[in-house]
Amino acid sequence: MIGPFGGIIATTLLRAAMKHPERRGEPLSLTVNYATPLTDGTFELKAQLPRNNCSKQHWWLELRQNSELMITGTAVFATRSETWSSTDAVFPSVPPASTVEKFLPMDILAWLNSYDVRIIQGSILENTDELLTHQWVRDEPSRPLDFLSLTAISDAFLPRIFVKRKRTSSIGTVSFTVYYHVDENGLAAHGEREVLGLALALRFYNGFFDQWGEIWTPEGQLLATTSQIVYFKE
Amino acid sequence: MIGPFGGIIATTLLRAAMKHPERRGEPLSLTVNYATPLTDGTFELKAQLPRNNCSKQHWWLELRQNSELMITGTAVFATRSETWSSTDAVFPSVPPASTVEKFLPMDILAWLNSYDVRIIQGSILENTDELLTHQWVRDEPSRPLDFLSLTAISDAFLPRIFVKRKRTSSIGTVSFTVYYHVDENGLAAHGEREVLGLALALRFYNGFFDQWGEIWTPEGQLLATTSQIVYFKE
Numbered sequence: 001m002i003g004p005f006g007g008i009i010a011t012t013l014l015r016a017a018m019k020h021p022e023r024r025g026e027p028l029s030l031t032v033n034y035a036t037p038l039t040d041g042t043f044e045l046k047a048q049l050p051r052n053n054c055s056k057q058h059w060w061l062e063l064r065q066n067s068e069l070m071i072t073g074t075a076v077f078a079t080r081s082e083t084w085s086s087t088d089a090v091f092p093s094v095p096p097a098s099t100v101e102k103f104l105p106m107d108i109l110a111w112l113n114s115y116d117v118r119i120i121q122g123s124i125l126e127n128t129d130e131l132l133t134h135q136w137v138r139d140e141p142s143r144p145l146d147f148l149s150l151t152a153i154s155d156a157f158l159p160r161i162f163v164k165r166k167r168t169s170s171i172g173t174v175s176f177t178v179y180y181h182v183d184e185n186g187l188a189a190h191g192e193r194e195v196l197g198l199a200l201a202l203r204f205y206n207g208f209f210d211q212w213g214e215i216w217t218p219e220g221q222l223l224a225t226t227s228q229i230v231y232f233k234e
Numbered sequence: 235m236i237g238p239f240g241g242i243i244a245t246t247l248l249r250a251a252m253k254h255p256e257r258r259g260e261p262l263s264l265t266v267n268y269a270t271p272l273t274d275g276t277f278e279l280k281a282q283l284p285r286n287n288c289s290k291q292h293w294w295l296e297l298r299q300n301s302e303l304m305i306t307g308t309a310v311f312a313t314r315s316e317t318w319s320s321t322d323a324v325f326p327s328v329p330p331a332s333t334v335e336k337f338l339p340m341d342i343l344a345w346l347n348s349y350d351v352r353i354i355q356g357s358i359l360e361n362t363d364e365l366l367t368h369q370w371v372r373d374e375p376s377r378p379l380d381f382l383s384l385t386a387i388s389d390a391f392l393p394r395i396f397v398k399r400k401r402t403s404s405i406g407t408v409s410f411t412v413y414y415h416v417d418e419n420g421l422a423a424h425g426e427r428e429v430l431g432l433a434l435a436l437r438f439y440n441g442f443f444d445q446w447g448e449i450w451t452p453e454g455q456l457l458a459t460t461s462q463i464v465y466f467k468e
Contacts, residue, residue, distance in 0.1 A: 028442060029409040029463050031265040033308050035285040035292040050303045051269040056408070056465075058269040058306055060294075069284045072292055074267050074306055076408055076463075080440040083468045086398065088365050089436035131322050164320065174290070174310055175263040177411050179444045179463045181437045202323035202448065203415045203456045206314040208262060210413045210459050212446070214436065222437045225444050227461050229263050229310075229413045231290075234317045 002172030002231070003037030005111035007155030010176055011148045013061040013073045016047035018147065025057060025079040026184055027147050031177045032061070032073040039065060055079050080183060091220035094120050097136035097194045108168050115156050116140045116194070124162045131164055131200055133157060138194040145190045145223075147180065153195060153215060154178045154226040160201035160211045161232050170233040174208070182223045190217055207231060236406030236465070237271030239345035241389030244410055245382045247295040247307045250281035252381065258291060259313040260418060261381050265411045266295070266307040275299060289313050314417060325454035328354050331370035331428045342402050349390050350374045350428070358396045365398055365434055367391060372428035379424045379457075381414065387429060387449060388412045388460040394435035394445045395466050404467040408442070416457045424451055441465060 010032040017023060044064045051058040061073035100118035115137055122133030137156055139149055159171045199213040213226040244266040251257060278298045285292040295307035334352035349371055356367030371390055373383055393405045433447040447460040 029267075031308065031409070031411065033263075033292055033310060035290070036287065050306065053270065056269070058267055058303075060306065069292075072284065072294065072308055074265065074308060074409075076267060078408075078442065078465075080442070083441050083466070084438070085440060086438045087436070088398070088434065088438075164322070174312075175265065175308075175411075175413075177265065177409075177461065179409075179461070181439045181442075181444070183440070200322065202321070202459050204318070204320045204322075205415045206319060206417070207317050208312065208314070208415075210415070212459075225436050225446075225461075227411065227413070227459075231312075232317070 002170060003034065005155070006034060006173040006176055007111065007152035009034070009038065009063070009071055010155065010178070011152045012045065013063060013071065014075060014151050015148055016045040016061060017059045017075050017077065020047050020049070022049055022052070023057065023077060025055070025077040027180045028076045028078040029177065029179050030073065030075045030151060031175065032071060033175045034071055034173050036068070036070045037172065038070055041065060087222050089214060089222055091216055092134055092198070094134055094196060100136060111156065114140055117156065122163055124158055124166055131160060133163060133197070133199045135197045136194045137197050138192065142192040144192050145187050145195070147187065150180070150187065150215065150224055151178055153197065154213060154224050155228070157197060157199040157211065157213060159230060160199065160209055161204065164201065164204065172231045174229050174231055176228040178224055178226045180224050182221070186221070193218065195223065236404060237268065239389070240268060240407040240410055241345065241386035243268070243272065243297070243305055244389065245386045246279065247297060247305065248309060248385050249382055250279040250295060251293045251309050251311065254281050254283070256283055256286070257311060259289070259311040261414045262310045262312040263411065263413050264307065264309045264385060265409065266305060267409045268305055268407050270302070270304045271406065272304055273299060321456050323448060323456055325450055326368055326432070328368055328430060334370060345390065348374055351390065356397055358392055358400055365394060367397060367431070367433045369431045370428045371431050372426065376426040378426050379421050379429070381421065384414070384421065384449065384458055385412055387431065388447060388458050389462070391431060391433040391445065391447060393464060394433065394443055395438060398435065398438065406465045408463050408465055410462040412458055412460045414458050416455070420455070427452065429457065
């Protein structure tokens with residue numbers, strides 16, 4: 001893997017905006033760009049609010065190590081009002097988490113130690129062409145779901161190229177986006193339980209592939225949709 | 235509509251990076267955040283290159299009017315090498331563009347005048363629940379496809395909420411992302427012909443919905459994948 005788990009880096013940037021004294025509203029979208037692999041050590045975060053409307057906040061985010069810019073990002077926070085709502089995505093038919101075997105940690109993916117992942121279909125170990133992953137996932141140790149853990153969980157999938165080729169290779173996320181479809185009350189109601197994650201890829205082309213995902217509650221509420229573009233080495 | 239066509243704004247930001255003397259490589263990803271509706275008049279663009287690796291460039295993009303920040307964005311450019319490649323998305327079975335009726339301009343969507351759009355399924359006019367749009371689209375007047383026109387075409391769909399509710403309403407894109415899966419030679423080979431666009435939405439929730447799309451050549455080459463999150467008023 002090129003650099004540490006991107007999900008926790010994205011979460012760290014989002015947290016800088018969440019904790020900012022001028023923050024109003026809740027996360028609506030987040031995009032994080034991984035310019036350079038982070039190294040173990042201290043880092044400096046900056047969350048700037050160049051544009052602040054009555055209902056939306058547009059944030060610039062950056063992370064530096066030794067004054068060098070390593071990660072850039074943008075986030076939008078919004079104050080929602082209740083409106084007509086509808087879910088067009090379809091919650092798949094899946095067995096309950098308790099009946100699915102826990103996925104064992106892989107040396108190359110250290111972040112798996114921080115999750116309880118149970119892959120229903122679409123695993124590196126599977127002897128099929130299935131590239132669409134269905135998995136149950138929750139933090140390990142468990143903690144209540146919030147915008148921070150939801151962000152990291154949106155990146156907690158086996159990289160699609162591992163599943164496609166049934167082997168590991170050197171990869172690194174270049175850009176990662178999350179759209180949030182839930183508010184704090186909805187997350188609080190979910191508590192510490194697992195969520196269902198879906199992930200797929202549409203195209204692998206000359207060193208990069210895309211990855212698309214959905215995060216659902218077991219009751220079929222779509223919490224977040226996510227995408228990323230990832231570098232891979234053959 | 236809240237503000238002018240987001241596709242041309244995104245393209246204008248991308249163009250600032252494309253034309254920058256330090257630009258190397260080709261677009262890999264672009265995210266544009268629409269903080270405030272633009273007004274007719276002059277604007278100032280800034281493309282900054284805070285991080286420049288050997289194979290990737292990370293850009294900050296911004297657009298101001300009267301010194302006020304209106305639009306923010308980030309882009310990644312990459313120099314690709316030939317590798318194993320594969321397309322997992324499936325090109326749908328569709329009739330040729332010449333046999334599909336041209337979609338007529340709508341007052342509310344002025345940008346339709348700059349495109350030849352032929353909607354195969356998933357239209358505001360259709361009396362079905364089909365929310366997945368298949369459409370042929372090309373610039374009008376026609377021009378060779380390049381990264382700029384591909385970016386704008388990635389936004390050239392009827393907003394999903396129009397198709398869902400079979401009526402127009404006030405909407406505005408908040409954040410828009412494009413991943414590019416093609417290089418300049420591939421675009422040059424396509425020329426001025428139409429592309430096939432697919433678009434769907436996964437969730438409409440309390441004032442915002444997401445939109446996901448794919449742009450294909452008629453031969454079944456996936457050129458770009460795209461997402462956006464959009465504000466709507468009831």
